[in-house]
Amino acid sequence: MTVRQPADRVRVLVALGRPAVAVLFALYTALGLAQAGRAEDPSLLAACLVPVLAFLLFSVCVNDLSDQAIDRVNLPGDRSRPLVTAAAGARDLVRTAVVAAAVASAAAFLLGVRPGLLMLAALAVSAGYSLRPVRLADRGAVAALVLPACYVALPYLLGLTATGSAVRxxxxxxxxxxxxxxxxxxxxxxxxxxxxxxxxxxxxxxxxxxxxxxxxxxxxxxxxxxxxxxxxxxxxxxxxxxxxxxxxxxxxxxxxxxxxxxxxxxxxxxxxxxxxxxxxxxxxxxxxxxxxxxxxxxxxxxxxxxxxxxxxxxxxxxxxxxxxxxxTGLTLASLPPDDVATPVATSRRSAAAGRAADGRPSA
Known part of the structure; x- marks a missing residue:
């Protein structure tokens, strides 16, 4: 990532990993293993967490890229949003999302065909949740139903199917x-x-x-x-x-x-x-x-x-x-303006300036 120090790279990745959400993903994965009778298998749990957490990283990057303008209104200065705080640029998140998707897919298929296919489906749903033209996040109740399917069903079912047991x-x-x-x-x-x-x-x-x-x-x-x-x-x-x-x-x-x-x-x-x-x-x-x-x-x-x-x-x-x-005690260093600016960001700033001139709320 285009950040100033290696320590800043780690902080940005931690912020993108959403530690509280990562804990939830780990718990759902462990519950899937436990429901299959493998609660005491730490090596299998670790193998399952690799694709699950990579999927989380992909989902967060895609969502943050899509919701950057909204986040500037809802979460100004929020240190868990590197794009909002200028701790990372859009290109950084795009690269991270691509790598995370590749890792999630490969690691899931190493667990078996069923976990691999499940991961491909989850990646598609996650992308459709945030990206246009599908953009399920804008569809009210549909968004409240689809997002839990990614956050709960993927880690739970991946843990369950990674054991090779039938789903009852x-x-x-x-x-x-x-x-x-x-x-x-x-x-x-x-x-x-x-x-x-x-x-x-x-x-x-x-x-x-x-x-x-x-x-x-x-x-x-x-x-x-x-x-x-x-x-x-x-x-x-x-x-x-x-x-x-x-x-x-x-x-x-x-x-x-x-x-x-x-x-x-x-x-x-x-x-x-x-x-x-x-x-x-x-x-x-x-x-x-x-x-x-x-x-x-x-x-x-x-x-x-x-x-x-x-x-x-x-x-x-x-x-x-x-x-x-x-x-929260996480602190992220901001990037120089030239590293953060993108055509999308520039156009949004111009639109915000126009709204401010007209007396409308600015993003």
Missing amino acids: PRDLLMLFGLYTGFIGRILLKDFRDVRGDALFGKRTFLVRHGRRATCLFSACCWTLGGCLVLVTTPGAADAPVPAGAYGLCIAAVVLILRRLAGPVGHRREEALIAGTAAIGRGLLVLQLAQLATAQAGWSLPTRSLLLVVLLALTLGQAASMVRYGPR
């Missing part, structure tokens, strides 16, 4: 539960982006239906997804500790969404959404712990104690997020 109806029902729960999460992302989405005609669920309906639909997705995951995780629904842990987490999310549905400031809004994200990650960790410890033959009291500890950590982190909001 129970596996698909668990996938549907994970998918539904993630829809509830991804709808909340639109609160952060609502200003730019409305300005550029991006008809998200929030823009079309408002915050109260969005929070209500999100709560329904969280609840349905949690119930489906609970009943498809072996031994979870019949044991009081896993069932109680899931119930408490879903109840906490519903309370947060109730607060979010009312009038709150931007900073408070961001903190509330961060709290739901912490609970979402915690639910995945609880599910993975239930599967892994059962396969390892842990006794019921020991498994229950571990789940109680994980539940306490999850709710504690969520409470901290709700109170203080998310934090």
Whole structure:
């Protein structure tokens, strides 16, 4: 990448890798392996994470390139957006996307034909989500349904098929539960982006239906997804500790969404959404712990104690997020203007200048 120092290259790649999203991808991949009975196979997990994380890098680069103008409105100065902060140029992201797609495809086919074909399909869907003429991201509810398919189905199914096992109806029902729960999460992302989405005609669920309906639909997705995951995780629904842990987490999310549905400031809004994200990650960790410890033959009291500890950590982190909001320590150095400028960027700056002269909002 055209950045000043090698350390800056690493920081840009970390920012593009979206660490929080990468953790989700890793958890979904591990859940796929665990559902296939391979929870204790770290070498296979590592082999699966290579194509999965390369796919994530490809998706982020393509999306950031397509949404650069919107991100300048929604996320000015956001250090997780190298194009917005001028830490990287458009050509850098194009090259990164091409390499990431090649790595994702090759590494997936090394795992087998089914993982390879699955990866090719996911790359096509991800490109269609961001790029014109398809550009599913602008199609409101369709975007909220398609994005979770990439973020949940790919890592989960790749982990599942990499073991060579058949995909059973129970596996698909668990996938549907994970998918539904993630829809509830991804709808909340639109609160952060609502200003730019409305300005550029991006008809998200929030823009079309408002915050109260969005929070209500999100709560329904969280609840349905949690119930489906609970009943498809072996031994979870019949044991009081896993069932109680899931119930408490879903109840906490519903309370947060109730607060979010009312009038709150931007900073408070961001903190509330961060709290739901912490609970979402915690639910995945609880599910993975239930599967892994059962396969390892842990006794019921020991498994229950571990789940109680994980539940306490999850709710504690969520409470901290709700109170203080998310934090980041990543700093990206900006490029010289000549390295960042592209014909597209130049035309957007000219358009923004024209809007400013006419008294309209500028991107």
